[in-house]
Amino acid sequence: MRESILVLDFGGQYNQLIARRVRECGVYCEVHPYTMTVEEMKEMNPKGIILTGGPNSVYDPASPHGSPEIFELGIPVLGICYGSQLMAWTLGGKVATAPVSEYGKTEVTVDSKKGLLKKVSDTTVTWMSHTDYIETVPEGFQITAHTPVCPVAAMENAEKKLYGLQFHPEVTHSEQGMEMLSEFVYGPCGCKGDWKMDSFVDESIRKIRQKVGNGKVLCALSGGVDSSVAAVLMSKAVGKQLTCVFVDHGLLRKNEGDEVEAVFGPAGDYDLNFIRVNAQQRFYDKLAGVTEPEQKRKIIGEEFIRVFEEEAKKIGAVDFLVQGTIYPDVIESGLGKSAVIKSHHNVGGLPDYVDFKEIIEPLRMLFKDEVRKAGLELGIPEYLVYRQPFPGPGLGVRIVGEVTAEKVKMVQDADAIYREEIANAGLDREINQYFAALTNMRSVGVMGDFRTYDYAVALRAVTTSDFMTAESARLPWDVIEKVTSRIVNEVEHVNRVLYDCTGKPPGTIEFE
Numbered sequence: 001m002r003e004s005i006l007v008l009d010f011g012g013q014y015n016q017l018i019a020r021r022v023r024e025c026g027v028y029c030e031v032h033p034y035t036m037t038v039e040e041m042k043e044m045n046p047k048g049i050i051l052t053g054g055p056n057s058v059y060d061p062a063s064p065h066g067s068p069e070i071f072e073l074g075i076p077v078l079g080i081c082y083g084s085q086l087m088a089w090t091l092g093g094k095v096a097t098a099p100v101s102e103y104g105k106t107e108v109t110v111d112s113k114k115g116l117l118k119k120v121s122d123t124t125v126t127w128m129s130h131t132d133y134i135e136t137v138p139e140g141f142q143i144t145a146h147t148p149v150c151p152v153a154a155m156e157n158a159e160k161k162l163y164g165l166q167f168h169p170e171v172t173h174s175e176q177g178m179e180m181l182s183e184f185v186y187g188p189c190g191c192k193g194d195w196k197m198d199s200f201v202d203e204s205i206r207k208i209r210q211k212v213g214n215g216k217v218l219c220a221l222s223g224g225v226d227s228s229v230a231a232v233l234m235s236k237a238v239g240k241q242l243t244c245v246f247v248d249h250g251l252l253r254k255n256e257g258d259e260v261e262a263v264f265g266p267a268g269d270y271d272l273n274f275i276r277v278n279a280q281q282r283f284y285d286k287l288a289g290v291t292e293p294e295q296k297r298k299i300i301g302e303e304f305i306r307v308f309e310e311e312a313k314k315i316g317a318v319d320f321l322v323q324g325t326i327y328p329d330v331i332e333s334g335l336g337k338s339a340v341i342k343s344h345h346n347v348g349g350l351p352d353y354v355d356f357k358e359i360i361e362p363l364r365m366l367f368k369d370e371v372r373k374a375g376l377e378l379g380i381p382e383y384l385v386y387r388q389p390f391p392g393p394g395l396g397v398r399i400v401g402e403v404t405a406e407k408v409k410m411v412q413d414a415d416a417i418y419r420e421e422i423a424n425a426g427l428d429r430e431i432n433q434y435f436a437a438l439t440n441m442r443s444v445g446v447m448g449d450f451r452t453y454d455y456a457v458a459l460r461a462v463t464t465s466d467f468m469t470a471e472s473a474r475l476p477w478d479v480i481e482k483v484t485s486r487i488v489n490e491v492e493h494v495n496r497v498l499y500d501c502t503g504k505p506p507g508t509i510e511f512e
């Protein structure tokens with residue numbers, strides 16, 4: 001049986017990050033609610049258990065306490081933040097409200113270089129976020145680190161292989177956090193490190209086959225990274241039992257429809273039923289005369305669902321619907337209730353009345369960069385795997401004002417030039433998102449000896465880590481100059497190019 005680490009979720013913010021860090025150490029890891037029974041844990045047979053942080057106070061009777069037997073199973077346990085307080089409190093130590101809360105980067109003094117702190121320097125910067133603290137440790141425990149205001153920053157009972165850290169080793173601000181997690185996994189847990197992304201792929205394929213049996217599977221494929229990786233994984237698992245529906249709404253980037261078809265269609269590498277629905281005109285008709293951004297988004301979203309639904313009806317009842325949900329899309333309720341799932345489809349949710357029995361989300365535990373690794377492992381071309389984000393309503397929100405087929409062509413051509421030049425300048429992996437948008441502004445220019453009265457294209461490029469906030473990228477001027485000159489010369493009806501210097505906030509990344 002493959003070695004694994006079990007993370008028990010007590011409602012903290014960084015729980016999936018803990019799992020991800022363990023996987024980075026080369027050990028398979030799963031997050032389960034704290035309500036998991038001891039029998040279920042024994043069945044999983046983990047090499048170690050990690051108790052996460054959480055917003056509660058252990059001494060409050062209403063707080064989640066899990067099973068006290070966890071500490072008697074003979075399996076090494078690491079408690080992080082609330083998890084360490086829970087360990088102390090359950091085993092007879094004292095937890096109280098700290099006179100001073102600690103939040104943010106905090107220097108910890110190591111008292112005893114052993115256990116998880118074996119390879120850590122005498123003082124080390126960690127990430128703290130707590131209002132309660134451990135006042136006294138349970139019998140058999142030793143304090144191994146402290147801060148000026150937190151007497152127990154780390155504790156251990158080496159004999160029972162129980163460890164507590166008040167700070168969050170999983171957060172990058174904890175400078176030696178990875179060393180500590182790795183020490184837990186390879187030290188007391190005795191893991192060998194048998195997990196790689198290819199194990200994830202093989203394991204997923206095995207599980208999917210087991211679940212699907214002879215059932216029929218339907219997948220809405222957008223051509224984006226997540227749905228592409230999910231589709232290929234499913235296809236490797238169940239082949240022709242899978243049907244992928246790709247709706248071309250006429251608001252895709254230049255050649256994108258054909259590129260998606262080339263990879264997933266009959267001439268591509270995958271053995272799946274691929275349906276491309278060319279619904280361009282249908283979308284343009286619905287969008288005619290509409291200028292209000294939210295109304296445009298709604299129309300595109302609804303029409304998408306109608307098209308998908310019509311195709312699903314033609315296929316008939318399916319057993320499973322695949323969604324490319326990845327971890328950041330999963331809103332964890334945190335306290336062990338089943339996670340609330342954001343309907344992941346790019347445009348705006350799937351119809352309630354598509355007839356299927358169960359949803360499969362094969363990427364649910366992965367972060368974006370892990371999805372990309374899985375994609376490469378599955379042999380998906382790099383240009384697809386490293387695609388930048390693209391909004392579900394597509395160019396519909398990059399054309400300010402009314403959408404027409406002519407405007408789509410303008411923005412597609414301008415955007416293709418921009419992307420090409422960014423790639424030529426070697427900036428394509430550096431800038432997190434960049435695209436051309438078509439403003440609704442026409443202005444006067446001169447070309448040759450003639451007056452022009454044409455549209456202005458806006459270039460957008462942002463650097464961001466989470467897409468919630470962003471900065472306008474400082475593109476080299478010669479790149480902007482080249483792109484401008486090419487767009488004005490090569491794209492009909494565009495005579496002006498503007499660079500968008502707005503950050504987010506106050507702007508958003510997309511124009512609408």
Ligand code: XMP
Nearest residue numbers: 346347389390391392393467504508509510
């Ligand atoms: P904004 O414009 O809100 O965009 O700053 C933030 C990020 O989200 C992307 N985006 C979308 N993605 N469906 C999506 O899947 C949408 O409707 C949508 N709208 C914006 C946007 O490209 C950026 O990466």
